[in-house]
Amino acid sequence: MGPTGPPPFLAIPRGPGQTSYVEALSQKSRPSPGLPWRWKLWGLLLLSILGISTAAPLIRLSHAPPLSLAFWRMAFSSLLMGVFWAARAGREPASFGPGSRGKKILLLALSGFFLGVHFALWVLSLSFTSVAVSVVLVNTQPVFAALLAWLFLGEAPAKRQAWGIAVALAGVTLLGLTQGSSPGGPKGSLLALGGALSGASYYVVGRSLRPRMGLWAYVTPVYAGAGLLLLLAALAFQAPLGPFPPREWLIFAALAAAPTLFGHTLLNWALRWLPAPVVNLVALGEPVGASFLAAVLPSIGEVPRASTFLFGGVILAGIFLALGRPPAVAGGEGRG
Secondary structure: OOOOOOHHHHHOOOOOOOOHHHHHHHHOOOOOOOOOOOHHHHHHHHHHHHHHOOOOHHHOOOOOOOOOOHHHHHHHHHHHHHHHHHHHHOOOOOOOOOOOOHHHHHHHHHEEEEHHHHHHHHHHHHHOOOHHHHHHHHHHHHHHHHHHHHHHHHOOHHHHHHHHHHHHHHHHHHHHOOOOOOOHHHHHHHHHHHHHHHHHHHHHHHHHHHOOHHHHHHHHHHHHHHHHHHHHHHHHHOOOOOOOHHHHHHHHHHHHHHHHHHHHHHHHOOOOOOOOHHHHHHHHHHHHHHHHHHHHOOOOOOOOHHHHHHHHHHHHHHHHHOOOOOOOOOOOOOOO
16 A cells, blocks of 8 residues: 655645646646746756766766766866856746745755665766666666655656657666676675665655755755765775876766756756656666767777667657647646
8 A cells, every 4th residue: 555645744745836747747738837838848858868878978988987977077067056056046936835834945955865765876886887787787877766756755656658658668687688798796786776876865855855945045055055065975985186187077067067067957957846756767868879979089999789779769759658748637646
């Protein structure tokens, strides 16, 4: 028997101008206040896939220690988001909504903690296992997100979304199985799975806060919190924080601009209308985009196998299945 409802401090309020993801995805006429046009939602989700797809190739190009790279990525990201937040001051909601302000601040810190743990575990996993195995395991996030969103937010995936998750995960698994096995034993696999669980937790907590907070007011402290955690991890493991050659600093800045600003931040934007499992599902397009970029960049030159195109198509089919137009619902139902 499923949960009767989310804990009060995680419940998502439905206020004026907020709408459910069912309404957001099926919107054809002029949207209600605060609701994006359907083409805008689809277009920005596609852009987010392109953004996050640049992460693995950029990391591959870097020679910096994993924790050093992860810290500087979030440090640059926090500064960049802070600029946008300052520019948008007074033009977007920063309120935490109804309920205890202290609990909402705690959730904000928790989101940053989970994001920092996600980056730390995933980047470390790449030192103990192959890229293919790591990417496959870390992309099991939708499974964890579906379970956590159901338990804590009361958002059970619709039948179509469940089938889309299953199809996309099948494509990810088959893609990984054709790319080779893990050379480092179970350690790298466990780290990648930990990255998946923490990444899913980050999106679920974000889903509980985004309907009541402006985008920049949310992502700036979350990225800063993740950066602080990664700084502590780098110091604990004695990872150098510098000096680095100019090439590395350019990679750090690129990681803040491409996969963070146009990747994670756009996915956080979508959390206002889409459940965490669906947002996680969109991120499954990353292996497809990353494989393409790794092939066209001369400094990497990893030509994808035929199986990459085949199972990459399966992944994209699952994403489109889950994001396809759902059945209409009566106005006022669903969560914002």
